[in-house]
Amino acid sequence: DGGITQSPKYLFRKEGQNVTLSCEQNLNHDAMYWYRQDPGQGLRLIYYSQIVNDFQKGDIAEGYSVSREKKESFPLTVTSAQKNPTAFYLCASSITTANTEAFFGQGTRLTVV
Amino acid sequence: EDKVVQSPLSLVVHEGDTVTLNCSYEVTNFRSLLWYKQEKKAPTFLFMLTSSGIEKKSGRLSSILDKKELFSILNITATQTGDSAVYLCAVVGSQGNLIFGKGTKLSVKP
Numbered sequence: 001d002g003g004i005t006q007s008p009k010y011l012f013r014k015e016g017q018n019v020t021l022s023c024e025q026n027l028n029h030d031a032m033y034w035y036r037q038d039p040g041q042g043l044r045l046i047y048y049s050q051i052v053n054d055f056q057k058g059d060i061a062e063g064y065s066v067s068r069e070k071k072e073s074f075p076l077t078v079t080s081a082q083k084n085p086t087a088f089y090l091c092a093s094s095i096t097t098a099n100t101e102a103f104f105g106q107g108t109r110l111t112v113v
Numbered sequence: 114e115d116k117v118v119q120s121p122l123s124l125v126v127h128e129g130d131t132v133t134l135n136c137s138y139e140v141t142n143f144r145s146l147l148w149y150k151q152e153k154k155a156p157t158f159l160f161m162l163t164s165s166g167i168e169k170k171s172g173r174l175s176s177i178l179d180k181k182e183l184f185s186i187l188n189i190t191a192t193q194t195g196d197s198a199v200y201l202c203a204v205v206g207s208q209g210n211l212i213f214g215k216g217t218k219l220s221v222k223p
Contacts, residue, residue, distance in 0.1 A: 033211060040122075042201065042215035043156075050209060058210065090155070097209030101147060104155040 003027065006091050006105035013085075013112050021076045021108045023091035032074035033092045033102065036060060043090065049074055050097050078110065085112045115140040115206040119214035127222050130192050134217045136202030137184040144205040146185050148176055151199040151216070159187070159200075192221045 004025040013019045023032065031050050035043040045058030049068040063082025068074055074093075078085045088109050092102040120135045138146065145163045149156035160169040165180035173192075178185045189196055199216040206212045 031209075035213070040215065042119075043203075043213035045210055045212070048210050056208065056210070088154075092211070094211075097205065097211075101158045101161055102203075102211055103158070107154045 004091060004093050004103050004105040006089075006108050009106065009108060011108055011110045013110070015112055016080045018080060019078050019085075019110065021078070021089055021091075021110070023074045023076065023105060025072055025074075025093045025103075027093060027103065028071070029093035029095050029103075030071070031094045031097045031100075031102075032068070033094075034058075034064075034066065034074070034076045035090045035092065037088045037090060037107075046076065046089075048097070085110060115204070115212050117202055117204050117212050117214035119200075119202050119217050121217060122215060123218040123220070125220045125222065126192055128193055130221075131188065131190045132192060132219065134187040134189075134200050134202075134219070135184065136186070136214060138202075138204045138212075139183065140204050140212065141207035143180065144209075146178055147203045147205075147211070148185070148187050149201040149203065151201055152197075156201055189219075192219075194221050194223055197221045 007022045033048040034046040047066040049055040052071050065077045090107045091105045094100045094102040117138045147161045148159040160176045162178035168177045173190045176187045199218050201216045202214045203211045
């Protein structure tokens with residue numbers, strides 16, 4: 001089945017550790033996105049990528065890093081520099097960044113203790 | 114700075130009521146506006162609007178865009194408890210990225 005898969009669904013980490021969230025899509029989409037969702041904040045854009053080997057910072061990129069070495073994969077690393085990493089993270093993809101709907105994964109809930 | 118503002122932030126209605134959710138935006142080089150429904154985890158796509166004044170309709174849900182006044186509305190008629198969700202509005206920004214509003218949390222009481 002075509003779709004976008006995030007793993008794991010739940011993740012616990014100790015403060016100070018880096019953690020990588022996985023996002024894979026088999027929809028042959030060029031564009032991929034990472035969002036963070038906090039209660040009452042809606043979705044805030046962390047990073048996005050319009051094409052392989054290229055990505056841009058979103059509104060809240062500090063403390064995060066990404067890579068786009070393959071079209072189908074867009075992993076997000078939450079580094080120890082991120083001050084409030086506990087949140088719900090959503091990955092999405094779309095055919096291009098213009099005029100096409102984005103499909104979302106089921107999300108990863110990260111809890112840092 | 115591109116931005117999307119949704120109102121109200123939350124709304125409680127009873128089954129059978131009609132609701133209107135609002136989305137206003139400021140964006141350079143507007144391309145499209147999208148509505149999503151988020152019940153638990155992944156937002157699911159409802160509508161994409163690119164042309165002003167043309168209503169998109171799906172069952173009891175409908176949406177329209179006003180590009181002159183820079184807003185869109187999402188209407189839900191004869192609401193049901195299954196309509197309870199967060200409704201998200203997003204606009205494709207000048208950089209080609211999706212910019213979301215904070216969402217409207219709709220609660221439909223039996």
